[in-house]
Amino acid sequence: FSILGVVAGATERLRLVTSVLVLPYRNPVLTAKMVASLDVLSGGRLTLGVGAGWLREEFEALNSPAFNARGAVTDEWITIFKQLWSQSPASFNGRFYQYSDIRCEPLPLQKPHPPIWIGGHSRAALRRTARHGDGWHPVGAVAAAPLPPQEICAHLDTLKALTEAESRDFSALTISYKAPLYDAGTSSPDGSRRPFSGTPEQIAGDIRTFAAIGVHELIFDFRGQSITESIGRLQWFAAEVIPLATG
Structure with missing residues (x-):
């Protein structure tokens, strides 16, 4: 949040995205306040990408809620965020957190709240997106699980069914x-070219491929x-x- 605050002050149009904020590591009320303040200070440019976490040792080091409860904690934290960003004062009696008659002001500039993108591509992450999310944000920048287009398509079919089961509009979700x-010479284990590697022409082709299957936004790691x-x-990316x- 410190870096995002600096970037918010130094820019006017740049969208600010957390990719992703592991919610069980953080106090939900304090985090809700920080997100709301940053949204106001940035003029409503914040998108909150969130995740449940995956590394047990980090949970233990931070004295976070139980690792096996991380999904339920994440869901509860999102519920708390949405309440604090829309009600003042607010009270909550949850499984993991409780409060009474507190305020989180100023409220976020974006209404009803900054977009919430759900990270991950597990079944639980897809269910969380369908129930709570404004967008789905799978991470393909992991060599062991690169999520090629055909896998993205399968996950999108699942997400569509889950979203409709929640009586929500799948077309309203942002897919990011x-x-x-990758460096130009990077290849997959089978020797084929990895998506987003190679020449500028090849990378531009990959961008068009992902757009064609329903991905609205790409966030590159530079x-x-x-x-x-x-x-x-x-x-280089901007120029080439x-x-x-x-075009």
Whole structure:
């Protein structure tokens, strides 16, 4: 949140996205206040990407709620957020957290609240998206689980069915994929080219492929070994890939 506050003050149009905030690591009331304040300070530019977490050792190190309860905790925290961002004062008596007659002001600028994207592609994450989310944000930037287009399509079919079962509009969800940006020579274990690697033309083609299957937004990871390298990767992408993908 400190970095996002700096970025919010230094920019005017850039969308601010957490990708993702592991909710069981955080106090829900304090987090709700921080999100609301950042949304106001940024002029309503915040999207809250959230996840349940996956590494047991981190839960233990942070003295977080029980690892096996992380999904239920995440669902309850989202419920708390939505209440605090719409009611003042508010009271809540949940399984993991309780409060009485508290206020979270100023309320977020975006109404009814900043968009909430649910990270992950497990069945539980898809159910959480269908029930609570404004968007689905699977992470493809993991070499062991890259989520190629055919898998995304299968998950989208499941998400559509789950969303309709919740009597919600699937078409209103934002589908945002966290995409890796591989070096040109990076290949899959079977020797084939990984999506989002290779020439600018190939990467632009991958962008069009993901758009065609229903992905609305791609969030690329430009991290390098240094700040200079990261900025260089971003500048290369802006100069060489974006014109091909949008032309």
